[in-house]
Amino acid sequence: MVSGNAVDWFVDRHVAEGSGARVAFRDAxxxxxxxxxxxxxxxxxxxLTVAxxxxxxRVLLLLQDTVDFPVAFWGAMRAGAVPVPINTLLTAETVGTILADCRAAAVVIxxxxxxxxxxxxxSAGVARVIVSQSDGLADGVxxxxxxxxFLAGGDPATPSVAAAGDEVAFWLYSSGSTGAPKGVRHVHSSLRCTAETYAAKVLGIGPDDVMFSAAKAFHAYGLGNSLTFxxxxxxCSVLLAERPTPDAVLDVMRTYQPTLFGGVPTLYAGLLANPMISPGAGSARLRRCISAGEALPADIGRRWKSVVGVDILDGIGSTEMLHIFISNHPDDVRYGSSGRPVPGYEARIVDEHDRPVAHGEAGELVVRGDSSADGYWNRRVRSRRTxxxxxxxxxxxxTRDAEGYFRFQGRSDEMLKVSGVWVSPFEVEEALISHPAVLEAAVIGRADSDGLVKPKAFVIRRDDVxxxxxxxxxxxxxxxxxxxIGVWKYPRWIEFVDSLPKTATGKIQRFRLREV
Incomplete structure (x- = not known):
């Protein structure tokens, strides 16, 4: 187990080794x-100490992706405080709920x-609020x-506090794809664990790389991509403060010429539909693309490889595990699968009695690795279950096939029993997306006139078809x-929509579709 304050290794080490002049972050x-x-x-x-x-x-970070984000994140951790980055697209009501839950002593917004x-x-009565990107406003905002x-009031030679590797370093709130966000507590050593497993052994990041993650840094996937990897x-990491629309992303790709790109399936689909998409997605240096947040439909991966010329390494991670723990690898890409376990992690599939299932049979995915969270804040029952x-x-x-490749079927509480057979919503969505008229799709279960559950699809049509x-x-x-995929799996109802409810990380919120 790695010990020590994570700031010492991720930040101060480079200065001590003579690399202090290297660019760490760029924003606009x-x-x-x-x-x-x-x-x-x-x-x-x-x-923070003076304040x-x-x-x-806890120090809540309601920050867009600018260079102030890593300063506040590492600065809070250096002081022994606990940074808590949260989704900047949350409603005021949800932010208030999180503030009450984490009891933040300060907020950077x-x-x-x-x-x-x-x-x-x-309303939450936060004692200290610091406003980022407020230059030129004498009294802040x-x-x-x-x-x-605020920085001017602190000593730039303040040392990092001594911390054990097992000490809680930061929290992340789960994305809320299936309900209210939960505070997930992570320890200092988890950050280095993900860097030495996924970043080193799958992403293959090196000192001359330029990383651009469209996934935001408040999310576990984006935090690894943008800050720690x-x-x-x-x-160097390039940060985009605004929403990662296809136009904005392509502009960053052309301007900064990143070598590594991290996106989510929805964005890859939108980029492919953009008339400006080209080889390298605008970057002549692009050598590797990754995806997480939700399973990547095989058709999107194949089309991206054909148009852009670079494979997408799809994988699965979670807030609870901090980053990707099963992934496709540069020399081993199987579109339609999440790949195989990242070195340093073990994964298995079990039934409702916690027994291993046979190859090809569906069950719950369980994983073991050193980046696992310390637990949920104030959620004892849920912690014991997870x-x-x-x-x-x-x-x-x-499911897992005989060769060890894992394939996503859906959230355990979203699987559909149709005609006595389990149906994966993702499998139906993937089939729909493979049709040239479909840009995005989401599938839920709906009862027919006899009370029997059948698939219903919400579909966004492509504009260019x-x-x-x-x-x-x-x-x-x-x-x-x-x-x-089979005659019994087809959607009995198809509703065409302009958008789908999603978390800021691109996960479809199917529970909201069930409320429609």
Whole structure:
């Protein structure tokens, strides 16, 4: 087990080794070297102490992806406080719930979020609020002080507190794809674990790489991509503050020429539908793409490889495990599968009695690895269900074939029993997406007139494909699904929509579709 404050290894090590001048982060406004990151995060830590924010107290980060994010994240951890990055797209009500749950002693918020979320901070009575991206505003925003002014009150030589590898370092809140977010507690050593497993042995990141993650840093997947993986080798990370629309992402790709790109399936589909997509997605240096957040439909992976010229390494991770623990590998890509376990992790599939299932049979995916969380905050019953000894129970239904490749079937509480046979919503969605008229799809269960559950699909049509009438297209899509995966699995109802409810990380919130 690795011991020590994670800041020492991810930040200060590079300065000590003479690499302090290397660029660590770039956003649309500035670049930050490793030396500047070390000084700024130390000043943030010192300023927290001056402000009376003590060890183990939570510091909520409501931050867009700019260079202030790593300064606040590493700075809080350096001080022994616990940074808690959360989704910047949450409603004010949900932010208020999280504030009450984590009892934050301070909040760092991007200026552009104050109008929408500032009321929740005032209602929660947060003692200290620091506003990022507030340059030029003498009094910060809404009466709160600015980030630069806060840093000026801290000593840039503040040392990191001594911490054990098993000490809780930061929290993440689960994305809420199946309900209310839960506070997930992670320890210092987990960050280095994911860097030395997935980042080193699958992503293959090196010091000369430039990483761009469209997935935001408040999410476990984006946190690894943007903050810890580049810092593990002294590489550079490009940060995008705005929403990662296809146009915005392609602009970043052209401007900064990243070598590594991290996206989610929804974004890859949107990029492929963008008329500006080209080899390298705009970057002549692009050598590797990765995907997580939700399973990647095989058709999207194959089309991306054909158009962009680079494979997408799809994998599965979770907030509870911090990053990807099963993945396709650079020399071993099987589209339609999540791949095989990342070196350093073990995975198995069990039935409802915790017994291993046979190859090809569906069951719950459980995983073992050193990046597993310390548990949920104030969720004892849920913690005991999810974290059992060394094994983490994911709640995902998977199959594994005889060669050891894992295939996603759906969340365990989303599987459909149709005509006495289990049907995977993802399998139906994947079949629909393989039709040229479909951009995205989501499938849920709905009872028919006899009370029997059958698949219902919500479909977003592609704009660049001529389609026939609605009724004819429904019939064509139903026939397409029957021909690909079986006559009993086709969606009995298809509803065309303009958008699907999702978390900020791209996961479809099927529970919201069931409420429609």
């Amino acid at each position: 406004w500035r670049a930050l070297s490793y030396g500047e990151l070390a000084s700024a995060s130390a000043a943030f830590a010192g300023a 009376g924010v003590g060890r183990e107290q 991007s200026a552009g979020l104050v109008e929408r979320l500032g009321g929740a901070l005032r 809404d009466g709160w002080g600015g980030f630069a002014g 580049p810092a593990s080798v002294g590489a 974290f059992q000894g060394e094994w983490t129970y994911t709640g995902d239904t998977y 001529d389609t026939i009438g609605v009724d004819a297209l429904v019939a064509e899509l139903q026939a397409h699904v029957k021909g690909r």
